[in-house]
Amino acid sequence: MRILTGLQPSGELTLGNYIGAIKQMVKYQDEYESFIFVADLHAITVSQDPKELRNNIKSLIAIYLASGIDKDKNTIFIQSENIYHANMSWLLECLTPYGELGRMTQFKDKSLKHQNFGAGLLTYPVLMASDILLYDADFVPTGIDQKQHVELARNIAERVNKKYGDIFKIPEPLIPKDGAKICDLVDPTKKMSKSTENPKGVIYMLDKENVIRKKIMGATTDSEMEIRYDPETKPGISNLINIYASLSGLTIPEVIEKFKGQNYGTFKGEVADLVIKTLIPIQERYQEIINSHELDKILDEGRDKTLEIAKKKYLDLRNRMGLGR
Ligand code: ATP
Ligand code: MG
Numbered sequence: 001m002r003i004l005t006g007l008q009p010s011g012e013l014t015l016g017n018y019i020g021a022i023k024q025m026v027k028y029q030d031e032y033e034s035f036i037f038v039a040d041l042h043a044i045t046v047s048q049d050p051k052e053l054r055n056n057i058k059s060l061i062a063i064y065l066a067s068g069i070d071k072d073k074n075t076i077f078i079q080s081e082n083i084y085h086a087n088m089s090w091l092l093e094c095l096t097p098y099g100e101l102g103r104m105t106q107f108k109d110k111s112l113k114h115q116n117f118g119a120g121l122l123t124y125p126v127l128m129a130s131d132i133l134l135y136d137a138d139f140v141p142t143g144i145d146q147k148q149h150v151e152l153a154r155n156i157a158e159r160v161n162k163k164y165g166d167i168f169k170i171p172e173p174l175i176p177k178d179g180a181k182i183c184d185l186v187d188p189t190k191k192m193s194k195s196t197e198n199p200k201g202v203i204y205m206l207d208k209e210n211v212i213r214k215k216i217m218g219a220t221t222d223s224e225m226e227i228r229y230d231p232e233t234k235p236g237i238s239n240l241i242n243i244y245a246s247l248s249g250l251t252i253p254e255v256i257e258k259f260k261g262q263n264y265g266t267f268k269g270e271v272a273d274l275v276i277k278t279l280i281p282i283q284e285r286y287q288e289i290i291n292s293h294e295l296d297k298i299l300d301e302g303r304d305k306t307l308e309i310a311k312k313k314y315l316d317l318r319n320r321m322g323l324g325r
Contacts, residue, residue: 009056011194020143077302
């Protein structure tokens with residue numbers, strides 16, 4: 001069984017990315033044949049500073065590796081170094097109804113947030129469908145925020161298969177049960193995102209210990225005193241419970257039982273301790289990896305291997321559509 005996942009180099013990786021994506025990949029690498037890529041083509045759907053983008057791309061891979069992603073168990077590559085992603089995307093765009101894309105939640109959110117955005121923000125999910133379908137991925141490990149896009153990829157695949165014959169495998173989202181969506185610490189009704197303007201609400205994976213502690217101690221909570229899981233009326237506390245559960249491996253009821261009767265301050269302190277204990281060793285390994293030559297070798301191998309696979313799939317659809325000679 002094959003899985004595939006991508007992360008955008010659109011900013012520094014967050015605790016949300018770690019819990020929702022990286023940590024899951026570390027778990028899955030022993031069970032599945034795993035493909036991981038840096039989604040730099042996706043990142044440019046909103047404006048990026050070229051220098052920062054370059055830095056983020058390598059930094060992201062180094063964080064993956066520092067977090068326990070094993071180079072021998074995963075195929076790791078950069079999306080733009082494989083030309084078939086964008087090529088396939090064009091074919092699929094022409095087979096995707098415009099209206100379907102306008103209904104995507106991420107498009108609605110991001111199109112309000114950014115001014116003068118390009119058409120790529122709308123067609124983003126089609127590129128994501130290409131990423132997935134090029135490799136016959138069985139599963140796409142993802143946070144709940146990307147579930148709608150995986151469903152779109154399924155719809156596209158089904159439609160194409162019906163029209164042109166069996167080309168694509170129908171992928172399934174693989175969503176972790178607990179802590180699937182980590183929220184912003186300042187506005188816990190919002191997803192924690194690396195592209196957010198207010199860094200106070202976001203824990204970055206490379207944040208220093210004192211910064212992490214300050215952000216968690218300052219997290220928005222409610223005026224009650226009780227540590228209870230209720231994302232509707234207590235989004236702030238529920239988010240912290242989610243974080244604690246994901247990082248400790250405890251279930252949500254176990255976390256609530258553990259902190260029963262304690263005040264918010266004590267609980268926040270414990271959440272901060274656990275986040276720090278998780279991230280500091282990753283940061284130490286990161287420093288070693290980012291300064292090594294190993295990265296380029298891994299990325300060259302990943303590029304060459306995925307070019308071969310993707311080319312076959314792309315040409316298959318291209319030929320069936322009657323393009324070229
Ligand atoms: P951007 O703000 O640029 O969209 P992002 O933080 O949403 O960045 P992505 O690169 O879009 O990150 O997503 C990478 C992976 O991380 C996806 O699998 C996504 O589901 C997961 N992810 C992103 N944010 C969260 C979150 N807050 N909680 C859990 N998983 C998340
Ligand atoms: Mg996102």
